[in-house]
Amino acid sequence: MAKRADVAKLAGVAESTVSYALTGARPIAEETKARIFKAMADLDYRPNAMAQALRSGNSKMIAMLFGDQERGISDGDLEYVLAAANEARSFGYHLILWPVRRRAIEDVVIQADSGLLAGAILMEVSLDDDRVKLLKKHGIPFSLIGRTKDKADTIFADRDFEAATKLAIRHLVHLGHKDLAFLSTSTANVVEKIGATVRAEKAAIAAAKELGASLSIIHSENSIQDGLEAAKEFLKKHTKCTGVVSLNAEGLIGFARGLQRNGWNIAADVSIICISTTNAGALAFDPPLTTVTPPANEIGAAAARELIRALEGQDDNEPQKLFVGELVVRESTGPARTGKLKR
Amino acid sequence: MAKRADVAKLAGVAESTVSYALTGARPIAEETKARIFKAMADLDYRPNAMAQALRSGNSKMIAMLFGDQERGISDGDLEYVLAAANEARSFGYHLILWPVRRRAIEDVVIQADSGLLAGAILMEVSLDDDRVKLLKKHGIPFSLIGRTKDKADTIFADRDFEAATKLAIRHLVHLGHKDLAFLSTSTANVVEKIGATVRAEKAAIAAAKELGASLSIIHSENSIQDGLEAAKEFLKKHTKCTGVVSLNAEGLIGFARGLQRNGWNIAADVSIICISTTNAGALAFDPPLTTVTPPANEIGAAAARELIRALEGQDDNEPQKLFVGELVVRESTGPARTGKLKR
DNA sequence: GTGAAAGCGCTAACAA
DNA sequence: TTGTTAGCGCTTTCAC
Numbered sequence: 118m119a120k121r122a123d124v125a126k127l128a129g130v131a132e133s134t135v136s137y138a139l140t141g142a143r144p145i146a147e148e149t150k151a152r153i154f155k156a157m158a159d160l161d162y163r164p165n166a167m168a169q170a171l172r173s174g175n176s177k178m179i180a181m182l183f184g185d186q187e188r189g190i191s192d193g194d195l196e197y198v199l200a201a202a203n204e205a206r207s208f209g210y211h212l213i214l215w216p217v218r219r220r221a222i223e224d225v226v227i228q229a230d231s232g233l234l235a236g237a238i239l240m241e242v243s244l245d246d247d248r249v250k251l252l253k254k255h256g257i258p259f260s261l262i263g264r265t266k267d268k269a270d271t272i273f274a275d276r277d278f279e280a281a282t283k284l285a286i287r288h289l290v291h292l293g294h295k296d297l298a299f300l301s302t303s304t305a306n307v308v309e310k311i312g313a314t315v316r317a318e319k320a321a322i323a324a325a326k327e328l329g330a331s332l333s334i335i336h337s338e339n340s341i342q343d344g345l346e347a348a349k350e351f352l353k354k355h356t357k358c359t360g361v362v363s364l365n366a367e368g369l370i371g372f373a374r375g376l377q378r379n380g381w382n383i384a385a386d387v388s389i390i391c392i393s394t395t396n397a398g399a400l401a402f403d404p405p406l407t408t409v410t411p412p413a414n415e416i417g418a419a420a421a422r423e424l425i426r427a428l429e430g431q432d433d434n435e436p437q438k439l440f441v442g443e444l445v446v447r448e449s450t451g452p453a454r455t456g457k458l459k460r
Numbered sequence: 461m462a463k464r465a466d467v468a469k470l471a472g473v474a475e476s477t478v479s480y481a482l483t484g485a486r487p488i489a490e491e492t493k494a495r496i497f498k499a500m501a502d503l504d505y506r507p508n509a510m511a512q513a514l515r516s517g518n519s520k521m522i523a524m525l526f527g528d529q530e531r532g533i534s535d536g537d538l539e540y541v542l543a544a545a546n547e548a549r550s551f552g553y554h555l556i557l558w559p560v561r562r563r564a565i566e567d568v569v570i571q572a573d574s575g576l577l578a579g580a581i582l583m584e585v586s587l588d589d590d591r592v593k594l595l596k597k598h599g600i601p602f603s604l605i606g607r608t609k610d611k612a613d614t615i616f617a618d619r620d621f622e623a624a625t626k627l628a629i630r631h632l633v634h635l636g637h638k639d640l641a642f643l644s645t646s647t648a649n650v651v652e653k654i655g656a657t658v659r660a661e662k663a664a665i666a667a668a669k670e671l672g673a674s675l676s677i678i679h680s681e682n683s684i685q686d687g688l689e690a691a692k693e694f695l696k697k698h699t700k701c702t703g704v705v706s707l708n709a710e711g712l713i714g715f716a717r718g719l720q721r722n723g724w725n726i727a728a729d730v731s732i733i734c735i736s737t738t739n740a741g742a743l744a745f746d747p748p749l750t751t752v753t754p755p756a757n758e759i760g761a762a763a764a765r766e767l768i769r770a771l772e773g774q775d776d777n778e779p780q781k782l783f784v785g786e787l788v789v790r791e792s793t794g795p796a797r798t799g800k801l802k803r
Numbered sequence: 804g805t806g807a808a809a810g811c812g813c814t815a816a817c818a819a
Numbered sequence: 820t821t822g823t824t825a826g827c828g829c830t831t832t833c834a835c
Contacts, residue, residue, distance in 0.1 A: 118573060120812055131822045136814060143815095146820060166576035167519060168812035171510040171827050181557070183542065195538040199526065202557045211576070214524070214545045214557045230461060232828090233509035233554070341743055370744050400684055401713050401744065463828055474806040479830060489804060511828035514811055575812090 119160035128156035139164070170232070179205060179424060180215040180225060180237045182248070191366065193395045193413055194240070197262055200417030201238055208425045210235075222248045229257045235428050238262065238420050242273075244310045260424035260436075262416055263312050268437065272427055274419035276313065277439035281409045282320040283327075284444045285362045285390045288407070290328045293453035294360035294388060297325055300347060300372060301364040303336035317364045317392065333358060341371035348375020359387055359453040366394035373402065373449075388450035396445065404448035412440045462503035471499040482507070513575070522548060522767060523558040523568060523580045525591070534709065536738045536756050537583070540605055543760030544581055551768045553578075565591045572600045579767050581605065585616075587653045603767035603779075605759055606655050611780065615770055617762035619656065620782035624752045625663040626670075627787045628705045628733045631750070633671045636796035637703035637731060640668060643690060643715060644707040646679035660707045660735065676701060680711055687711035691718020702730055702796040709737035716745065716792075731793035739788065747791035755783045 125132040130149060137143040138153045145153075156162075170176045181201055183194075202212040213234070217225060228234050235258065239248060242263035249271070252259045260272035289297060299321040304310050318334065325332035333355050337347035347368065351358070352375075363369040369391055373383060383389055383404055391399065392409040399406035419438050426434040468475040473492060480486040481496045488496075499505075513519045524544055526537075545555040556577070560568060571577050578601065582591060585606035592614070595602045604616035632640060642664040647653050661677065668675035676698050680690035690711065694701070695718070706712040712734055716726060726732055726747055734742065735752045742749035762781050769777040 118575075121814095122812080132812095133814075133823080134821060137821085140814090144820070149821080163570060163574040165514070165812050166571070166574040167510055167514040168575075168827090169814085171508070171514050171811090171829090172813045172815090174827080176510060178554075178556075183545075190538055190542065192535050195533050195541075198538075198541075198557060199533065199559050202526075203559050206559070211521075211556045211558075213521075213554045214541060215554075216542050216546050216549070227506060228509070231506040231509040232461075232511075367740075367744075374746055397710075401710075403717055464830095465828080475829085476807080476831075477805060480805090483830090485831090487804070492804080508828050511811090512830085514813090514827090515829045515831090517811080 118165075119162040120165065121162075123160055124153065124156045124162050127160065128153045174232070175428070176233055176235050177210045178213055178234055179210055179421065179428075180213045180228070180234050182222070182225060182237055182239050183214060183216050184218065184241050192398055193366075193393075193411065196395065196413035197240065197417035197420075200414040201421040204418040204421040205425065208422070210421075210425055212238075212421070222251055226251065226255050226257065229255065236260070236424050238424060242312060244312050244315060258424060258428055260420045260427075262420045264437075265312070272420075272423045272436040274416045274423065274438045274440065276411060276416070277441045278313065278316040279320040279323070280439075280441040281392050281411075282317055282362065283324040284441065285392050285409050286321065286324040286328055286330065288390060288444055288446070288450065289360035289362070289388055289453075290330055292360070292388060292450060294330065295453070296331045296333075296358045297360045297362060298333045298335050298351065298355050298358040299325075299362050299364070300335045300337060300344075300369065302339050302368075305336075313393075314364065321362060330360075337365065337368055337372070339365040339368040341367060341374075344368035344371025344373075345375045346371075348372045348379070351376070352379055360450075361387060361389045363389065363391045364393050366391060366398055369394070369406075370402075383449050384451040386454055388453070390450055392442070399445070399447060402449065407445065407447045407450040409442045409444050412442045415440050461508075462505045463508065464505075466503055467496065467499045467505050470503060471495045517575070518771070519576055519578050520553045521556055521577055522553055522764070522771075523556045523571070523577050525565070525568060525580055525582050526557060526559050527561065527584050535741055536709075536736075536754065539738065539756035540583065540760035540763075543757040544764040547761040547764040548768065551765070553764075553768055555581075555764070565594055569594065569598050569600065572598065578771050579603070581763050581767060585655060587655050587658060601767060601771055603763045603770075605763045607780075608655070615763075615766045615779040617759045617766065617781045617783065619754060619759070620784045621656065621659040622663040622666070623782075623784040624735050624754075625660055625705065626667040627752050627784065628735050629664065629667040629671055629673065631733060631787055631789070631793065632703040632705070632731055632796075633673055635703075635731060635793060637673065638796070639674045639676075639701045640703045640705060641676045641678050641694065641698050641701040642668075642705050642707070643678045643680060643687075643712065645682050645711075648679075656736075657707065664705060673703075680708065680715070682708040682711040684710060684714035684717075687714020687716075688718045689714075691715045691722070694719070695722055703793075704730060704732045706732065706734045707736050709734060709741055712737070712749075713745075726792050727794040729797055731796070733793055735785070742788070742790060745792065750788065750790045750793040752785045752787050755785045758783050 121132050125135045138145050138150050205212045237259045240262045242261045244266040264273040264275045302314050304314050337343045390407045399408045423436050464475050468478045481488050481493050548555040580602045583605045585604045587609040607616040607618045647657050680686045733750045742751045766779050
């Protein structure tokens with residue numbers, strides 16, 4: 118593989134001149150530049166990435182910290198990761214996918230200290246996240262998908278749960294629904310509270326109040342089995358609710374199934390809208406699910422982009438961005454029932 | 461950040477001695493070694509990864525080439541990727557997630573030439589894959605998830621479609637099914653034939669023959685909509701079939717829905733088994749789907765492991781591995797119906 | 804059992 | 820506008 122020195126020799130210039138021609142950090146005579154580029158092409162020259170990284174101190178690698186072990190992986194996750202990888206590539210950066218248990222973050226710190234990592238992106242951020250503290254303490258640049266409670270000096274891309282939830286609730290209210298339920302994971306006994314859960318619930322309560330609807334909270338783990346249980350609870354205590362907003366995607370599969378098994382008709386008897394499933398997941402439902410779809414692409418891309426901008430010392434950044442997502446009306450929502458259940 | 465020279469000075473030895481203490485490539489007096497490690501600990505020393513890579517010519521980075529744009533991403537994909545990333549980490553390697561259109565592979569070659577990449581893992585391999593040829597031509601080490609037609613000198617981890625399909629068909633035959641259908645994507649007009657499609661269909665035909673069942677092939681794109689169409693075709697032409705084996709995961713959602721809408725009872729009227737969905741996907745079905753689940757974890761890990769072994773010149777490798785997957789009997793299969801349909 | 808020194812390929816301060 | 824040179828931090832050959 119040809120190197121800088123070979124190019125310089127062939128072009129009849131100094132090695133540094135080749136460097137400057139490449140970076141443009143110094144004016145080079147057009148004619149010289151042409152000779153240099155010709156030489157590079159002739160030799161099929163590729164700058165050595167490791168040498169550049171060593172010399173410049175920037176590896177152009179960012180790690181995407183993926184906490185699998187804890188709560189399993191969900192359909193949507195890949196979209197965030199790919200979006201971040203794509204965005205990183207477009208800036209000449211590379212995304213290292215790093216599966217890491219919450220407690221094994223030290224490993225990442227070590228690799229950052231070793232110069233391998235320029236920065237990191239964290240997913241599944243909890244409101245009071247030890248990992249964030251550790252990265253801050255070690256001065257490792259990072260961005261979040263999600264956000265902590267204290268968000269000063271933090272780069273993040275997260276969902277605007279206030280707006281997303283309001284979009285969902287307003288859709289139902291416009292359809293004439295007055296009594297709503299909100300299906301979500303409980304945060305009561307969890308030490309590491311995920312921001313999404315806490316914020317979405319708070320936002321749902323506020324939006325319902327503002328839009329003049331009643332709201333019952335149904336807490337249930339995000340699994341099909343637990344969703345079935347939640348349906349039982351709903352059938353016992355919340356039958357006057359005609360509209361359900363769900364933050365649980367997996368759980369909603371069980372929840373809807375539970376209602377259907379009891380003879381309920383989705384849309385006709387009860388409207389259901391999910392604010393956290395992918396479009397593919399929504400279409401797998403029968404009937405297809407109305408959603409406020411998380412803009413995973415935009416969020417993943419923003420997390421990568423803003424981290425890279427910070428790494429490069431850009432000043433035109435918007436380090437804290439919120440994304441709402443789009444209301445996609447499919448067939449699981451309809452006008453509030455007025456008479457009896459259709460069962 | 462402390463470097464080798466600092467450690468050497470503190471331990472009162474030469475820089476090279478520190479290196480040898482670390483690699484063990486040369487005998488070092490126990491007492492010296494102890495002093496060195498003490499110094500490293502005191503200074504919280506981390507070897508510089510970039511310097512090591514530059515000097516040794518091994519970046520310890522492997523790229524996972526993820527061809528998104530073409531056929532969309534599916535639920536199971538993340539599992540392969542994470543497994544590979546995990547396995548790579550356990551060898552001290554890093555997995556770069558590289559979203560790349562089929563035609564943009566040159567980009568990867570460039571980065572390999574630049575010393576950034578030690579090797580690559582390819583997914584969604586077609587029987588006659590240009591990318592494989594290109595990587596071979598450029599001498600870039602790689603492994604495949606899937607395999608090409610000509611598999612000489614190629615490292616791969618793939619599914620054993622013969623065995624997996626036979627497992628599925630045998631399960632049905634044991635339940636008394638004699639007339640089966642196989643649901644899969646057509647390969648007729650596709651230039652880049654994905655190995656899975658071709659091999660699974662061939663294997664299904666062979667297994668049915670061997671086990672004494674008839675087999676109708678139903679070709680349908682792998683989408684819910686096309687699955688619904690396939691169900692119509694099934695209801696028109698294949699009503700004597702009592703068992704269906706599907707290679708399409710997404711498409712099967714539509715297919716099953718189409719049958720159910722027509723009053724068919726899954727399991728009672730027709731048994732359905734899928735050989736390509738995740739366990740999570742199987743549970744989202746109603747009734748839960750019997751599957752021969754692809755061992756994505758094992759396959760992803762093997763692809764990474766064998767590539768790394770080859771990179772390190774190990775000789776105890778098994779570069780070509782096939783994985784069957786496990787038959788998980790859930791509720792979508794049952795004894796073949798004898799009398800009328802239950803509709 | 805240990806040390807000295809050359810150099811991997813590139814960048815940037817200094818010099819002209 | 821261009822050239823010279825000193826390293827970035829590590830490995831490894833050669834020498835003792």
